[in-house]
Amino acid sequence: GESVGLHLPTLSVQEGDNSIINCAYSNSASDYFIWYKQESGKGPQFIIDIRSNMDKRQGQRVTVLLNKTVKHLSLQIAATQPGDSAVYFCAEIPNSSGGFKTIFGAGTRLFVKA
């Protein structure tokens, strides 16, 4: 079946270092891949997305990489800050869903050490 999974449930990084959060997906026919950030007590917040015809997209301090050959998605956070501590979800939108169904991964919790 369709699934989006994460390699590591927890990631701990030193403040100022770069963070890399990885995600494997199983559906090769998806239009969009999305990263969400969920802080404690809040709903998920959109960070960045990438279309299936791209392999890299940059935002402010974040970069998403898409490797369709191995069905791998990653989120890179530059100069990680304490405010980046949160759970990060990768998500994909399969073409078969008509664009409505977003499949979320289980999440990775990022701890930033001062």
Next chain:
Amino acid sequence: DVKVTQSSRYLVKRTGEKVFLECVQDMDHENMFWYRQDPGLGLRLIYFSYDVKMKEKGDIPEGYSVSREKKERFSLILESASTNQTSMYLCASSQDRGGTEAFFGQGTRLTVV
């Protein structure tokens, strides 16, 4: 500032009760969604709506129903609450299909005892 508001942050209900979870968005979005979030399982789609009075089942609709009488409001109904429906419930809205640029509410933590 865009906003999705869920009526309650915390709810405690008894088994067998009928439970209403309300969600309102102020962005004039076409699409609205209800998810439940459980540890280790991510977010799972219960129901969604792409227009007033329209609704579609998600992945786990059993035990739930929804109502969308007005564009800005999407209600999730637990007809007869059970303990396995104890969870965090998240409402979201989006203008585009697929939840791209989806905006989430703060969540309702429901405990069924």
